[in-house]
Amino acid sequence: MDPIITITNLDKTYKSGFSALRNINLEIRRGEIFALLGPNGAGKTTLISTICGIVNPTAGRVLADGHDIVRDYRASRSKIGLVPQELHTDAFETVWATLNFSRGLFGKPSDPALLERILRDLSLWDKRDAKIMTLSGGMKRRVMIAKALSHEPSILFLDEPTAGVDVELRRDMWAMVRGLRERGVTIILTTHYIEEAEEMADRIGVISKGEIILVEEKTRLMRQLGKKQLTLQLQSPLAAIPPELAGEPLELSADGNELVYTFDTQSERTGIAGLLRRLAEHGIDFKDLHSSESSLEDIFVSLVSTRA
Amino acid sequence: MNLHAIRAIYRFEMARTGRTLMQSIASPVLSTSLYFIVFGAAIGSRMGAVDGVDYGAFIIPGLIMLTLLTESISNASFGIYLPKWSGTIYELLSAPVSWIEVVVGYVGAAASKSVILGLLILITARFFVAYEIAHPLWMIGFLVLTAATFSLFGFIIGIWADGFEKLQVIPLMIVTPLTFLGGSFYSISMLPPFWQKVALINPVVYLVNGFRWSFYGVSDVNAALSFSMTLAFLVVCLGVVWWIFRTGYRLRQ
Numbered sequence: 001m002d003p004i005i006t007i008t009n010l011d012k013t014y015k016s017g018f019s020a021l022r023n024i025n026l027e028i029r030r031g032e033i034f035a036l037l038g039p040n041g042a043g044k045t046t047l048i049s050t051i052c053g054i055v056n057p058t059a060g061r062v063l064a065d066g067h068d069i070v071r072d073y074r075a076s077r078s079k080i081g082l083v084p085q086e087l088h089t090d091a092f093e094t095v096w097a098t099l100n101f102s103r104g105l106f107g108k109p110s111d112p113a114l115l116e117r118i119l120r121d122l123s124l125w126d127k128r129d130a131k132i133m134t135l136s137g138g139m140k141r142r143v144m145i146a147k148a149l150s151h152e153p154s155i156l157f158l159d160e161p162t163a164g165v166d167v168e169l170r171r172d173m174w175a176m177v178r179g180l181r182e183r184g185v186t187i188i189l190t191t192h193y194i195e196e197a198e199e200m201a202d203r204i205g206v207i208s209k210g211e212i213i214l215v216e217e218k219t220r221l222m223r224q225l226g227k228k229q230l231t232l233q234l235q236s237p238l239a240a241i242p243p244e245l246a247g248e249p250l251e252l253s254a255d256g257n258e259l260v261y262t263f264d265t266q267s268e269r270t271g272i273a274g275l276l277r278r279l280a281e282h283g284i285d286f287k288d289l290h291s292s293e294s295s296l297e298d299i300f301v302s303l304v305s306t307r308a
Numbered sequence: 309m310n311l312h313a314i315r316a317i318y319r320f321e322m323a324r325t326g327r328t329l330m331q332s333i334a335s336p337v338l339s340t341s342l343y344f345i346v347f348g349a350a351i352g353s354r355m356g357a358v359d360g361v362d363y364g365a366f367i368i369p370g371l372i373m374l375t376l377l378t379e380s381i382s383n384a385s386f387g388i389y390l391p392k393w394s395g396t397i398y399e400l401l402s403a404p405v406s407w408i409e410v411v412v413g414y415v416g417a418a419a420s421k422s423v424i425l426g427l428l429i430l431i432t433a434r435f436f437v438a439y440e441i442a443h444p445l446w447m448i449g450f451l452v453l454t455a456a457t458f459s460l461f462g463f464i465i466g467i468w469a470d471g472f473e474k475l476q477v478i479p480l481m482i483v484t485p486l487t488f489l490g491g492s493f494y495s496i497s498m499l500p501p502f503w504q505k506v507a508l509i510n511p512v513v514y515l516v517n518g519f520r521w522s523f524y525g526v527s528d529v530n531a532a533l534s535f536s537m538t539l540a541f542l543v544v545c546l547g548v549v550w551w552i553f554r555t556g557y558r559l560r561q
Contacts, residue, residue, distance in 0.1 A: 014561060052402040055561050074310070074404040082402050088395030092327055097320075104316025105403045147399070 003027035004155060004186045005051065010060030012046055012210075020046040022210040024060070028155075028188060033181055035201035035218075036190045037300055043210040044190040045085060048157050052082045064155060078106055081153030085160040085190075087140045091133035095124060095143055098132060099150050106151035118146050121176065138169045145176070156180060158189040162196060174200055194297035198222075208304050221299065229292050230261040230272060235285035242282050248275060259286070313405045317413025318420075321387050325421050332383065333425060336375050340429045343371055344436040347493065352437070358495050359526040364437035369520040370492025371433075372426050376451070377458050377487055377512070379425055381479045384418035384462030389469055392559075401560060407553030411463065411546075418459035419452070426451050439523065446531070447522035453538050454515055460545040467558050486512045496528040511537065 005028035012021040020043045028034050038044050049055040051062055053073055062069045067076035090098055099115050119125040122142040127135060132143060141161070148156060158177070162170045177187055177200060191197055197204055197218070204221055206214040214221075237256035248271075251260045259279075263270045279286070325332050348364035355363040391397040400410065433439065441447050462479075469475045490512030496504050507513050508529070518534025521527035527534070552559065 053560075054398055054401045056556050074406075077402060077404040080402070082398070084395075084398050086395055088398060090391075090394070090396055092324075093320075097323065101316050101320050102399060104312045104319075105399065105405065107310040107312045107404055109312060 002030055004030040004065055005188075006061075006063040007051070008061045010047075010050065010062060011058045012043075012050055012055060013058045020210050021050070024210075024212055026205065026212055026215065028186060029203070031181065031184055031186055032202040033177065033187045033189070033200050035197035035204050036188065036207060037194065037197055037204060038190070038207035039304060042207045044207055045159055046210075047207065048082070048159055048188070048190065052080055052157060053077055074107075078151065079154050081148035081151065081156045083141075083144050083148045083156070083158045083161060085163065087137065087144065089132045089140050089143060091131070093132055094129050095119070095132060095135075095146070096128040098143065099146055102147040103150040108151045114152070115146075115150060118149050121179070122146050123172070138165055141165060141169070145173075149180075153185070155186045155188070158187065160190055160192065162191070162193060170196075194300055206300065206303055214303060222293070227293075227298075228263055228270075230263070231290055231292070232259045232261070232279075232286040233257065233288040234259060235287050238284065242284075244282065245278060259284075310405050310409050313403060313409045314413045314416070317410065318417045321414060321417030322420070324387070325383075325417075332379075332421065333428065336379055336425055337428050337432055340371055340375055341432050341436070343367070344433055348433075348436050358498070359524070361524045361526060362437065365439040365524070366495075366520075367493055368430070368433050368437070368439055369523050370487075370490075370516050372429050372451075373454065373490075373512070373516045373519055374484075374487045374492050375429055376422050376426050376454050377483050377515075378479055380418060380422040380455050380458035381462035381465060381483060382475070383421050384415055384459040385466035385469065385475050385479075387414050387418055388463055388466035389472075389475055392467070393472075397559070407549060410553070411460070411549055415456065415459045415463050418462060419455040422455035422459065423451055426455070441523050442525045443522045447519070450515075450519045450522055450535070450538075453535070453542065454519070457538055457542040457545060460542065460549065464545060464548050464552070467552055470558070483512075486510050487516075491516050491528065511541065514538070 005026075007024050007026040010021055010024040011019075013019045024047065036044050036047070046055060050057050051064065051069060053069060053076075057070070064076040065079045067073075067079070069076045093101070096115070096119075099119070100110060103110065103115065116125065119128055122145060124139065124142050124146060127139060132140060135143065145158075145161075161173055161177075165173070174196075177189070181187060189196070189200070201218050204214075204216060204218050205212055234257055238252060238259070239256060241250055241252050241259075249262045251262075252258070253260070261272070261275055263272070344364070344367075347367055352362070352364040352367075357363065358366045391400060465475065465478055489507070490510050491507065492512075496507050496513060496517075499507060514529055514534040514537045517527040517529045518531045518538070521531040521534070551557070
């Protein structure tokens with residue numbers, strides 16, 4: 001698929017000497033939801049800010065929908081909508097006025113019908129004449145999304161869209177993001193909530209200390225790095241794992257009631273059948289069993305910690 | 309050229325004036341009226357004419373200039389400082405606009421406000437003293453040029469400032485003294501010879517005198533020189549703003 005954003009050898013070193021981005025190479029596919037994961041200070045916001053024109057790149061090149069973000073900034077920026085992490089709003093403006101301002105600033109003629117649709121989609125229509133300072137935090141977040149959508153961007157950046165947002169609004173936002181994708185908008189979101197990436201993203205990129213350390217399809221990532229665990233609830237507690245089974249990847253819970261077997265989903269043979277047979281040979285009975293897959297969060301934590 | 313952006317910024321800034329009508333229009337008009345009452349109507353009657361112009365009428369151009377300079381600077385500096393301070397500047401920086409659109413929008417709005425203010429003071433003055441305007445077109449020309457130039461200067465201050473107090477420093481410590489010493493309330497020829505020479509270093513002398521010339525046809529300095537000096541300052545400010553946007557100074561990291 002052709003990329004909508006192409007980042008080549010991008011570097012950003014701040015005046016303080018802090019190297020925030022190091023040789024970033026990344027392609028974002030048209031129409032996908034891309035989640036950028038990374039710990040605090042990894043460079044997520046710097047990367048987004050550079051693509052959007054808020055931070056000047058030190059070296060490298062970024063193309064947004066085929067337009068160079070420095071040389072051809074008018075064309076590239078008019079394609080991009082940005083919802084920053086912090087709630088920056090004009091306190092004294094009304095919702096309606098601020099939306100019209102945003103649309104005009106991005107060079108689009110006024111279109112009240114479109115703005116009405118955006119406000120209705122975000123449940124803000126009733127608040128259109130309210131001053132922004134009178135709105136709750138969640139509402140302000142919606143206003144910022146509405147502003148970013150007001151010029152009909154084909155690329156939308158959401159920097160930590162659901163940080164500090166209640167569950168209901170988070171669900172709404174996920175639904176909205178999916179709706180936008182259906183209309184062909186490419187979405188790049190950064191998040192701390194792995195759950196969010198797991199729920200939403202088509203692909204996941206992990207950034208750590210200014211470097212992209214991994215880009216992968218979400219499903220493949222989870223399959224590749226994912227481990228499964230089989231938990232057996234024992235009929236009667238064990239004092240220790242029998243020495244004959246010592247070579248197996250087994251763990252006994254503290255109370256001796258559970259036996260946990262960890263296996264790799266990638267390998268040809270999981271070894272479950274053999275394990276169960278040997279348990280039976282040693283007279284270890286179980287009353288229940290369940291298997292679980294590791295979450296993206298586990299994968300993420302292990303990825304970042306092994307690099308640290 | 310992104311005309312929609314210019315319009316959006318201009319309207320946003322003018323709406324801000326609308327919300328702060330008392331502060332941005334009413335209070336400068338009130339304080340200028342007080343000057344007229346004290347210096348024009350009360351003390352003015354005891355003062356002799358300056359260069360053949362009644363003292364009350366003589367101070368009108370200077371008073372308008374005083375307001376024009378301080379208000380242009382404060383309007384424009386506040387206009388660009390506020391989004392920097394509140395963080396909403398992210399939108400401007402990520403928008404498909406060049407420095408020209410940003411400047412025309414912000415500085416245009418600040419200058420418009422100052423011109424309106426200047427004309428309001430002119431109308432207010434009519435209630436206190438009689439005056440004539442010898443060269444109305446030049447008068448408007450000086451008004452608009454000064455408003456634009458000092459709004460641009462204020463815009464630069466707004467970008468440079470990294471705290472509210474810095475916004476006040478230059479208007480308070482430099483512009484106001486220069487204006488008071490720039491012949492707003494007296495003719496340079498009233499000074500001792502040495503101080504006349506010193507006064508000519510003060511750029512505001514040229515602004516006030518050029519403006520006064522458009523009213524009464526009298527001036528301590530050549531009006532054409534006044535006009536060209538203001539124009540030159542405008543060009544310098546434009547150069548600085550161009551440099552700011554080129555390097556991202558205090559705007560883009």
